[in-house]
Amino acid sequence: MNAQPGKNNNDDQPAAASPDSSGAFTVTALQSGPPCCVPEPMIEVERLCLRYGRTPVLQDVSLTINRGCISALIGPSGCGKTSFLSSLNRLTDLIPSCRVEARIRIDQIDVYSPKIDVIALRRKVGMIFQKPNPFPLSIRRNIELPLREHGLRHREQLHEQVELALRHVGLWEEVKDRLDVSAFSLSGGQQQRLCIARALALRPDVLLLDEPCSALDPIATGVIEELIESLRGRLTAVVVTHNLDQARRIADYAAFFSNRDGAGRLIEHGSKEQIFQTPQDALTQAYVNGRKG
Amino acid sequence: MPCDNPVIISPLDAPPGAVRFTRSRLADLGATIVVWLMAMLVTAVFVWLLADIVWHGAGQLSWQFLTEPSRNAGRAGGVGPILVSTGLILAVCLAVSLPLGLATAVLLAEFTAVDSVFGRLVRRSLDVLAGVPSIVFGLFGNAFFCVYLRMGFSILAGGLTLACMVLPILIRATEEGFRSAPQEYRLGAAALGMSRTSALLHLLLPAAVPGLVVGLVLGIGRALAETAALIFTSGYVDRMPGSLMDSGRSLSIHIYDLSMNVAGGNAHAYGSALVLILLLLVINAAASQMAERWLQRKLITV
Numbered sequence: 001m002n003a004q005p006g007k008n009n010n011d012d013q014p015a016a017a018s019p020d021s022s023g024a025f026t027v028t029a030l031q032s033g034p035p036c037c038v039p040e041p042m043i044e045v046e047r048l049c050l051r052y053g054r055t056p057v058l059q060d061v062s063l064t065i066n067r068g069c070i071s072a073l074i075g076p077s078g079c080g081k082t083s084f085l086s087s088l089n090r091l092t093d094l095i096p097s098c099r100v101e102a103r104i105r106i107d108q109i110d111v112y113s114p115k116i117d118v119i120a121l122r123r124k125v126g127m128i129f130q131k132p133n134p135f136p137l138s139i140r141r142n143i144e145l146p147l148r149e150h151g152l153r154h155r156e157q158l159h160e161q162v163e164l165a166l167r168h169v170g171l172w173e174e175v176k177d178r179l180d181v182s183a184f185s186l187s188g189g190q191q192q193r194l195c196i197a198r199a200l201a202l203r204p205d206v207l208l209l210d211e212p213c214s215a216l217d218p219i220a221t222g223v224i225e226e227l228i229e230s231l232r233g234r235l236t237a238v239v240v241t242h243n244l245d246q247a248r249r250i251a252d253y254a255a256f257f258s259n260r261d262g263a264g265r266l267i268e269h270g271s272k273e274q275i276f277q278t279p280q281d282a283l284t285q286a287y288v289n290g291r292k293g
Numbered sequence: 294m295p296c297d298n299p300v301i302i303s304p305l306d307a308p309p310g311a312v313r314f315t316r317s318r319l320a321d322l323g324a325t326i327v328v329w330l331m332a333m334l335v336t337a338v339f340v341w342l343l344a345d346i347v348w349h350g351a352g353q354l355s356w357q358f359l360t361e362p363s364r365n366a367g368r369a370g371g372v373g374p375i376l377v378s379t380g381l382i383l384a385v386c387l388a389v390s391l392p393l394g395l396a397t398a399v400l401l402a403e404f405t406a407v408d409s410v411f412g413r414l415v416r417r418s419l420d421v422l423a424g425v426p427s428i429v430f431g432l433f434g435n436a437f438f439c440v441y442l443r444m445g446f447s448i449l450a451g452g453l454t455l456a457c458m459v460l461p462i463l464i465r466a467t468e469e470g471f472r473s474a475p476q477e478y479r480l481g482a483a484a485l486g487m488s489r490t491s492a493l494l495h496l497l498l499p500a501a502v503p504g505l506v507v508g509l510v511l512g513i514g515r516a517l518a519e520t521a522a523l524i525f526t527s528g529y530v531d532r533m534p535g536s537l538m539d540s541g542r543s544l545s546i547h548i549y550d551l552s553m554n555v556a557g558g559n560a561h562a563y564g565s566a567l568v569l570i571l572l573l574l575v576i577n578a579a580a581s582q583m584a585e586r587w588l589q590r591k592l593i594t595v
Binding site (some may be wrong): 149 | 478479482483484485496500593
């Protein structure tokens with residue numbers, strides 16, 4: 001990675017050592033919360049029940065996610081991790097048969113209150129998908145389109161933000177000469193970084209990542225992992241992953257979901273040391289040790 | 294692991310060296326020949342038809358034929374006013390059906406669930422409408438536009454009747470276009486806090502344009518070929534129309550009239566048929582070209 005952005009809150013690297021401090025991500029007041037060794041709740045989920053039609057997918061999930069930390073959601077396929085993630089930014093609204101009952105608060109905002117502006121919420125809570133999903137536009141337009149949508153109109157400001165976002169994900173040096181070619185011409189890993197840049201350009205407080213590396217090769221995965229780790233302290237990241245080593249490498253906290261009594265449930269939640277080294281639940285123990293539960 | 298499984302001998306295990314031209318290979322060959330024959334047959338019919346029209350019609354084609362008014366019930370002169378009427382009828386038809394069709398397609402594809410009662414009702418009605426014989430549309434157009442709305446035999450009434458005919462095709466094709474746009478665009482746009490309208494405008498509409506063009510090409514084809522519906526609505530006066538409220542004869546009616554009602558009109562009927570086919574080709578090419586241009590400006594995929 002060429003431009004590893006500096007100015008981490010709890011990064012051991014001094015900001016001056018960053019190769020490009022001009023491209024550093026500016027830390028806004030909201031984002032510069034306490035480092036995650038001082039747990040402060042950012043996302044509070046209480047009694048989440050989620051159904052598709054009549055099929056319950058998640059039952060009675062209560063979970064608190066701390067500000068500025070990276071939390072990994074692990075568990076077998078089909079236990080509702082992705083559904084959990086999309087209920088946080090109300091992307092579940094787009095699925096006609098999906099019903100969500102919960103009290104979810106993100107940074108004191110009641111997510112399921114009827115008064116909430118979903119668009120503003122989704123701007124605050126960004127999301128990255130399993131398969132990189134750049135729009136069929138140029139690299140530049142991919143980042144500009146959502147920025148314009150949120151009211152940024154000045155050409156120079158847009159250029160500035162595009163460069164900043166691309167620098168932040170270490171993509172600037174790779175694409176600065178071909179900003180106007182299609183985003184589809186990028187490799188899978190680059191596309192995923194572009195998607196992350198696009199989300200970060202909106203300055204979200206929370207970033208939800210749904211298996212962001214599962215479609216990528218090991219090298220691209222390493223780059224994305226590094227990128228996610230660089231977000232620690234700046235925003236609250238929630239990562240769904242099937243790769244337990246990845247969860248061990250990047251997460252501060254881990255939450256284990258599994259199916260029990262016909263619906264996905266949160267089995268155990270805690271620091272990654274607790275989940276991976278001293279799990280309390282037999283199911284968790286079996287899963288993190290690679291045995292069948 | 295010890296390998297003590299019993300060896301099962303299957304009839305599919307061919308004895309070594311026995312690669313023969315089997316019965317199934319023969320069947321394959323037969324099927325290939327039949328499929329090719331059918332394709333050739335269909336193509337041949339089309340080529341024959343086209344060749345016949347070009348053969349008989351090419352001699353008629355001239356600048357005078359395209360611009361002059363028809364004389365002596367169409368035996369002499371040209372198709373100038375008829376071309377104008379055809380163009381006007383088509384313009385009215387498209388001006389009404391395009392915005393209406395696009396809006397309905399958006400509603401059906403983006404704002405109603407596939408299996409909702411409303412969606413199914415509308416879709417079923419459209420499919421039935423698309424299959425209704427054109428003469429029925431003609432009678433309806435006559436009763437509703439000409440008589441009830443007092444438009445009389447006019448280009449306006451004809452165009453509106455054609456719009457009713459074209460709408461089902463246009464809507465269904467455009468809807469398919471919208472549905473073929475990947476769900477990732479919708480989710481991705483929503484996750485970035487983009488409104489549905491802007492996702493529609495910037496991402497989904499461009500993705501649906503190929504479908505729209507298919508609908509447009511089919512619709513224009515149907516509109517230009519229409520005779521039965523227009524006889525009752527736009528009439529068959531072959532003068533130059535002065536306004537949309539004038540009666541005007543479309544090319545297809547002109548061809549019908551020349552070949553059925555006018556003795557000695559065959560030569561000019563062939564000429565008009567050739568003009569009609571050329572017109573269809575030109576309009577369709579222009580529509581695809583324009584859509585392509587617009588698409589390249591909106592989307593960059595290569």
